[in-house]
Amino acid sequence: MDTLEVVKEVTEDLSHDDLLEATEAAVGAILKNDSLLKDLHDDIIIEEISSQIAVEHGQSITIFVNRDALESLKVIIPQDATVRGLKKAIARHFELYQKRAGINVNISWKYIWRTYSLNYDSTVLDNDEACIQDYGVTNKVTLTFKKKKRKTQIT
Template identity: 30%
Template sequence: MGERKRSRYPSFPDEYLTGLEQRLQLLLEETPVLADVAKFDTEELKDIVLRESGKGILIILHRESEGSVEIVIPRNSSVNELKKAVGRKLNLLNAKQRRINWKYIWQKHNLAFGNQQLTNDLTTLEEYDLENSSVVTFVRKPRKRKPKKAGKRKNEENVRSDFQ
């Protein structure tokens, strides 16, 4: 009987990306026209492959003062994985500036999609109805107010006696 045809590329994406990365590097080195092309970023290559294969979605992070950033992430990702992808992308963009303290950022801010804050890090993006080309923004977390301590209050009798 017919033998099952093997895939031309091994399991996606690691082995495939390694081979593709090596071929692209050879192409850049051997082609004089491409000699001035900067070294490509493996993360960007992974993003392109994920997106083109249909296994990834594009999330647009809108920042009020600095414009929008496109982030490609696997479809079944959690909010925590999206936060990590945001950190990686923004660290790449801000490489020449000072390092961003993401632990502090996530203590003070959430990501939001529409009017809904993405508060649960373990929830998948699909559960929040994020689809391809969804726009998320940074929003400040609501402040947790400390309960007021019960101070020493004078009882009404003492207050009245002070005024008499």
């Protein structure tokens, strides 16, 4: 009896939920044992796998975003990304982080970007249309969130 026949025989006796659970466990075991994919989350989505593969092929870079006392975010973006693309990737990554942590809070990214700026080596990434490389952002650099200073009005 070949492997395919064994698998077919075993799966015929399983319910859909049992088969789904077994598949998730098998995929989780494969990910944990793969040197390139072992740092990915158990309930990974195809977007994250594609991003990780792009990093390994040198098409994308990894950026770390510090958020004061909170855990740093690891964001993968294309090498030629703009600041706007970086901001969208941060928002997407944070939404996935919240979902996995079971946090159900809506975030106004418009408010976040109006109140905070992204900084790299004391340089504010203030032009959404500029390429991140124009600011010297490369692979495995750390960006920080900093609260923008209010403009004082002179009367």
